Structures are given as C-alpha cells and as structure tokens.
Amino acid sequence: MPRDAPSVPIDFATEPGRYRHWRLECDGAIATLTLDVDPAGGLFPGTELKLNSYDLGVDIELADAVTRLRFEHPEVRAVVVRSGKEKVFCAGANIGALAKASHAHKVNFCKFTNETRLAIEDASAHSGQRYLAALGGTAAGGGYELALACDWIMLVDDRRSAVSLPELALLGVLPGTGGLTRLTDKRRVRRDRADVFCATEEGVRGRRALDWRLVDEVVPPSAWEAAVAGRAAALGATSDRPHPLPNPPPLAGEGRVGAGAQGINLPALERRIAGDAILYPHVRVALDRARRRATISVLGPPLVPADLAGIHAEGAAFWPLALAREVDDAILHLRFNEPGLGTIVFRSQGDPEAVLASDALLDAHAGDWLVRETRLFLKRVLKRIDVTSRSLFALIEPGSCFAGSLAELVFAADRALMFDGTRAGDNRGGATLALSPLNFGAYPMGNGISRLATRFLGEPDSLERAEARIGAALGAAEAEALGLVTASHDEIDWDDEIRLMLEERASFSPDALTGLEANLRFAGPETMETRIFGRLSAWQNWIFQRPNAVGDEGALKRYGTGQRPRFDPERV
C-alpha cells in the first residue's frame, strides 16, 4: 500500500465541469487544453502542486479530456496544449507526491501517464486530432515529456524558456513518461546530444533546442500568439476528421462527414461498489481478497442496433463502447486500489451471436467517425489490459460469449481454459469460442500486430486456419486444435483444474510473475510503445527500487530538503 496513501480510493471518473487543473475550450476545429494546476488540489495530503507540476489527479483529468475530445468533439481537428501560468509550461511530476508514494503507486502512476501520452499520439495517428504543444514557458521533466507526445512543439524564444529533463541531475531517476524513448526513437536526437541534454538540469533553449531537434519551432514572444494560431490551423488542415457543420455542407449518407459530425455525450459511468463486488451495467467485478484474485465478468450485448443510425442514436450506450468504458474503469480501479489481487479472471455471459452481430456493425461502418472512435477505444482498453501487471486468465464456459471483439480478452490472457462438453443440468449447451474479422487487425497490440498474429508468430499456418473459421461456433476440441485456447477440461476435471491453476499462480512471487508476463506477452516486433513499457519502464522500476533513489539518503528522499543525496557508487 502507498506509504502515505490518498485517503479514499482513486477514482478515474471525471468530466470537464469538475476539472480542477485543466480547462478545455473548443472553438470550431481548434480546441485548447490549458494546464493551470491548483496547487492545493493534490491527491496526496500535504503535497503542494507548484509550478504546474502534476500528480495522478491532474493526469486523470487530461486522460478524460483526450477521450472526450474524440467522442464529444468530432469537429475538433487540432488541440493546442498550453499553460495557464506565466513563464512556466509545466514542471513535470510533483516530486513531493512521488517521494511519498509507494513503489507500486509510482510504477502505476508512470504507466497511466504513459498510456495517456500514447492516447494523444493515437488520436493524431488514427483519429485525425493533431496535438500542438505551445510552450510559452519552461517545460521540465514530465512537462517536456507531455510536449514530446504532441505532433509539434513550439517554444517561445525569450532567452529564458527551456525544455529540460532534469530527472538524472535532480532526482537520481529517469524521465518516467517515455521521454528517453521519444528522444531517441520519435525525434531521433543524436545519442550524445541526448546524453548532454539529460545531464543539463537547466535544459536547452532557443536555437540549440531547435538544432538538436528537441523542439520543432522557436518563436519570439512578439509573434507568439499569431504563430500558435497559425500552426494549430496548419495542423488541423492535415486532419481527416469531419468538418464542423455547416461548412463544408454535409454529404448525404454515412461516412466521416455528415451524420457523424454531431458528437456524442459521455455520461458518468454507473458504478456501484458493494463490499467485494463492483457492479456496472455490463461488467461485474468480484473481489476475492483471501485468494488474491478478481473475476471480471462481462455481459454480452442486450440489443444490437439495426444500422449506423442506430449506433449514433445509442451513443455512449452502444454496447461495445459502454462495455469498453466499464472494463477500462474496472482495470484502473484494480491497478490502483487493489494491488494485492494478483490474478484477474475473465468470464463472460451472453449470446455469442449478438457479439458477432455487433462486430459486423463495427466492421461494416469502420469509416464512420463514431464507429472508428469506438474501435480505437476498444483497442486502447485492450492494450491497457496487455500491460496490466496481473496474471490474466480467461475461462470459456457454457453460457459465455467470447466471440469476436470479446474473444480478444481470451487472446490477451496468459492462459485460456475452455470447458469441454456440457454441465449436468445446464441447458445452455457447450461452451463456444468464435472469431470475427475484427480479431485479425482491428485491435493491434502495442507491438503493432494483432494478438492472434503475435500468438502464432511461429506458425503462420495457424493464423490462416483460424481465419478460415471466422463466424463458426467453435467447440472445445476444435478451439484447442486451432491453438486458440491453452487447454480444455471436461466437467469432471474443470473445477479442480481451475482451482489448482489459480492456487498455484497465487503461490508464485508476484514480482517474478510481473517480469515473466511483461516478457512473454510481447513477442515479435518492437515499437516505441513496447520500448516504453518493456525497456524504459523496467529500468525505471529498477531505479525506483534502489536505495540511491528511495533510501533515506537517496535522491528522491532528499529532494527539496537542502541536503545532497549520498550515493553508493557501485555500478550495477
């Protein structure tokens, strides 16, 4: 548990009217996200969020804004991220909060902020919403890392404002939100310059920042506002999002322009926490603290809209979107508020045919802006599951509906077990697993390829064999023969096998499991994203655990005390 934990569970639900740290303003095709942190609004008691420094609470608002911009504002083509304070863009993560946090909270905090920055890049790459970092003052540490996630970085050239990654010099840790990877891989900064930059507490400004590719543009103060507006408009012009109505006029029929240009509202999730259960309309989470596991049961679609108009009419109630939002919330809740539950078991209940019908809609209307956003949101939620440091098991049982998009939970799991045959007295028949076209590319993992392609890297024939069975209700024997599940057991063995598997898992070292899963889940290609979660984060986790950072004389502990840290000089 956090050493100095927030007094209430961390809640990821918010909306612009409740933001304390960000302002979201939309003006036609251009939105502005203004960071203006309330110093007294920290999540940890006693921390003061000075100089636009942030903690998890600030980032929860940013993540919410990034999602809402996509669903609620189809007309927004460019987002300007700027500061509401003079002379400073953002001082990065708040060190007081970081120093007070438990190791697990630090790691989860970095993971969540990384996911939010990747969501910004995803909005630009796949959803046509471009991000402009308008640095009207110094961007330090996590502040500069936020800028690095944007498409274009403008820095005011006032002889004072700089970009910097002072973590090494000030804190004895690494930039924790992808900074090093974006320097080397996204901006391809020369390695020795990156080394100098990371060792320079005060950072780099003006011409040198441009020459070293740390920023894309430097602008004198007198030309600043005009340049920001011009650059935002230019970025927006590269977008494929719907134009704001009525200019240009809507086209007839479906598509990215026209019917879709009316955003949908994302209402607050209905969630009820009752003892050891967390209940949403489509998701039930059962917590078993004694056995250290959580079971997430997802419910299939109650109804499937008839057509695209039906999807838009349902809006946030459209089952795939509603489900994705609920699962996302549940996973984040488990990550932050239930760190002792080491295993997550996925179950499902419903009509597989309805899931396939829903998938058919998502497939047929892939070009519609709202369907696109829904698919992309599902993709991001599934990726969040992939990098969740809990053992993941899926149980495919009579009455379950792991089909198409829902079957991605099966393929995200470390193991999937399938019930073979029927249960005595259960008239729902045998368990089935079904594939849809969406299992073959709609939801790539962080490595850029689908879960099935990753699974079958060593046997491409298996991928083709699976594809040939799209739509079929696969029984246990066939699913196992196709390599889609780990094993199947009949009624005689099922309960014991599952119990033994879960007990065994709970007996292993939680740390070794985290490392094992982080390695086994991501075979195949590496991307900036997998490098951030796999390489950079692993090193940061190690550093976060070392006495040189978190010991009584370590740099994180001594930051701000006026005392210099004392380091064990031994290199590892």
Add this chain to the structure above:
Amino acid sequence: MPRDAPSVPIDFATEPGRYRHWRLECDGAIATLTLDVDPAGGLFPGTELKLNSYDLGVDIELADAVTRLRFEHPEVRAVVVRSGKEKVFCAGANIGALAKASHAHKVNFCKFTNETRLAIEDASAHSGQRYLAALGGTAAGGGYELALACDWIMLVDDRRSAVSLPELALLGVLPGTGGLTRLTDKRRVRRDRADVFCATEEGVRGRRALDWRLVDEVVPPSAWEAAVAGRAAALGATSDRPHPLPNPPPLAGEGRVGAGAQGINLPALERRIAGDAILYPHVRVALDRARRRATISVLGPPLVPADLAGIHAEGAAFWPLALAREVDDAILHLRFNEPGLGTIVFRSQGDPEAVLASDALLDAHAGDWLVRETRLFLKRVLKRIDVTSRSLFALIEPGSCFAGSLAELVFAADRALMFDGTRAGDNRGGATLALSPLNFGAYPMGNGISRLATRFLGEPDSLERAEARIGAALGAAEAEALGLVTASHDEIDWDDEIRLMLEERASFSPDALTGLEANLRFAGPETMETRIFGRLSAWQNWIFQRPNAVGDEGALKRYGTGQRPRFDPERV
C-alpha cells in the same frame, strides 16, 4: 562489493589445459564440448556445484572454449555440447552462489553468460560453426538456456529427461540468460504454452517438448549416440568453414579454404597489474579510485603486415586481434573487479595512418577465415563495451589515433570530446579523427546496424556526408560539423571542460546513469539481443533487487533451507 566475494580478483584468462569443468575435444570437423562440473571448483567459497550447475568460473571456461574453437580450429564445423554426467545435462546456475552474490555480481554474471550464449549464436550465424545441444539428461534453467543458444536441440526420450525453466516456481526470479526471449523470439513458442512451461517446475519432456517447439528432436536412448553423430555431421555440412586439410586439397591463394585452414594459437595475455595500473602490450588502464574512473589508453599498431600471409604469420600478435583481446580482458576486469569506477575514459596514442592501413587489410581480405574471425571478435568486444554499465567518454587529443576500427570506441562512447588546435610545445600537430569503410557496417551493434547508422538515425544525410570523407584526417571543426563528436574545446578550455564533465558525471546517481545509458545507446531496431539486454535484463535486475527475491524471507534466500519463501503479495 559481493557480500561473500571470491577471495581474489576474478580472472577471465584460461585455456583448455586448465579447465576444471569443461572438456574440449576435436575430431576433424566435429568438436565436442563436455560439461562435467567439478563440484568443489566453485568461485565462491563454500558453494558446491552439484548436478552440473555452474557459476561464473564455469562460464569463463565456456566463453574461452567458444573463442578458441573459432581461432584455433578453423576445421571445426559443428560443436556438440553435452554432459559428462549421467542423467543430467545441466541444472543451471548454482543457486547457492547466486544467493551469496551481491546484486552487482548477479547482474554482471547474467550479462557475461548472456554474452557467451550470443557468442555461440554469432559463431553459427557468421562463422559457420554450428552448435548442437545433445541433452542426454535433464536441462534445467540455465542449462536449458544454454541449449536454447544452440542451433539444434536434441532431447533423449527416456521418460525422465526434460527441459525446464523452474526459476519462477523455485526461485522467484526469471530465467536470467535470455531464456524467455529465446522462447518467444527465437523458437516462437506460443505465449500461453510458454506461460505453462515456465510455471512447471519439473519441465516438459518427450513428444510434448517437441510439439511445443521447446526442442527440435526427441530420440530414444537406444538410438541416441548414432543420432547425435548424424545430426552433428548434418549441421556441419551446412558450414562454410574451411575443410580440414588435406581433404579436399587446398586451393591456391587466399580464401576460406587453403592457407587459412591452419588455426592460430591464442597464447595467454601478457598482463601486469601494478597498483593503480593494468598494463598490456597495447592497452594501459589507469585506475583513479578517488575520482571513480578508469582511463583505457589504447596504442596504435607498431607495425602493419604487408599482406594476408603476414597476418597469418603474426597470428594472435596481429594488432587488431591482440588489441581486441586486451580490451576485452580490461573491460571484464573493470566490470567485475572494479565496480566503484563509474566512468571509463577512452584515449589512444599512435599513428592514425597505421590504423587505416590495418583496416585496409581487414577490408581487403574479409573473405579469409582468420580475418573474418578477427573482425567478428572486434565486433563482439565493441558490443561488450556497448552493454557495459559505465559512463563512456572518448577524448580525441593531439597524438591520438582514433581512426577506422579504433574510432568505433569514439562512437561507442556516450560523449566524445575533441581537442581543437595544437598544444603549446607539442609538435604532434592537431588531433584528428578518421573514418574507414569498416565504420559503415563491419561492426554492427546489438541492434543490427552500425554505430554511425544508429547515431544518425534522424539524419541519414549525415551518414552519407561522413562516408564521403572516408580516409581523411578530420580536424576538430570538421569532425564536429559532421556530427562525429559531441563538442570540441581549445587548449584554453580543454582541461577544465574535461575535468568538469567527469566530476559532474561522478556526482550523478550510478543507477540512474545505468538506466539512462541503457536507453540512449540503443536507438533504432530491436533484435533478440537488444531485447535480452534491454528488456529481459532490466526486469530481472528489478526482480533481483526486490525483497521477494533477496529479502530474508525471499525465495532466493530460502531456497534449499526447507522453508518456504514469504511474499509480499502486492503487484507492482
């Protein structure tokens, strides 16, 4: 320092006549490496190396054998790795030794064993020496990981012998020598099967081991010896190494066959440790413990052979090879015996033209087996430098000879500083840096591309500009303009700038520097090798640092005591 350190510095020099744990036998094109560990021959006092388990001392012999096979036995086309003990191939790393070792020793041990296994794969991929793992008994943990580094894994099907990775279940850590990465990336084992395999202490045997791609062949005991011999011959047939003389008869002239088929002897290195200096014929290491740094000065070639025959006549005395062996030994010595020296400064002294002449020979005779081995050895030594967790600086000064192959030390450095102009009273003229064709592909990093290509990922024009200046003696201004050095300073500033840079470096957290450097050095493509050092090792380092592994109730500490470990269940 190791908690229970070996009583004398670890020495990496050995030769087959001194092996205690391996036997190397050559029979024409087939060599056999037999692991027969002397239980009393452990490096740490009081450890017993049971069941062919190994410690660093065992692996030093293996690394030596792998190198000697390449230089001393050009006729060897396949190497059979097997056990000298009944029923067990190898039980993996010795846990007693691991539990006694300091964190730094554990990490360095894993790094070295990883390098040795990658050297086996390098021998097969680039040098035509194929490796066959003949598992006549169980291969557990590091024993199976050694097999995974071979081209082909045969397992005896005696209903008892298995392959296993029991680290998770037994020790609460990960397989530390690339096992997970080779499962997912080399053998492309399906992720859920890999998960089951890693959770199964007793491992997998027989048909299932084959079906899961954990081994390549299972053979009944009665057919074992014949099958091993046949497979070794078949593997050897795919090799491009010289055939043993005289069949087929030597061809005239140079080439892989003929003159080269006579191996060269690798004599013991001449090394003298004198106080704070380590002296080799071509390398001088100065240790400054107060300032926590080591300076490695390399001397250019005293003479350059006239032709290929001259190279063969010189054998191990050929300067590039001699230098590479000395640098390799110096780096390993610093890694293991001087962990408090956080910075390595590279300097050089000699005639840059002679280095370029040596490079011209290495370039012109690339097809000769000995030249090939020499280049490949240089490549591996440079890679060892890349993954050495010390800050690396190169100083290019008047009288230095950083040219061609030696300039790779400059490009391997985190920063390179160049002296601009001449020193008063120094008649050697200004410092120069020179490129040769070998800087553009002969020595790829672990990421598969050259150091210059990695350096210039963001500016391909710079790579071309540099290539156009091959052979030129570049002064400081031009070297800096070409992006080949980090900065240059004239006589007025040089001493102060260098001193300040080194002092600043020594003030930073050693752990944060290790993480920073591990991330900044490897931009661009990822390979199995970079994943092993960057992703897998980082996770393992973290786990090695966690109380669940190394705390008093941790799994490593309690292994073998009969007491079960107690884990903090919190997931991070």
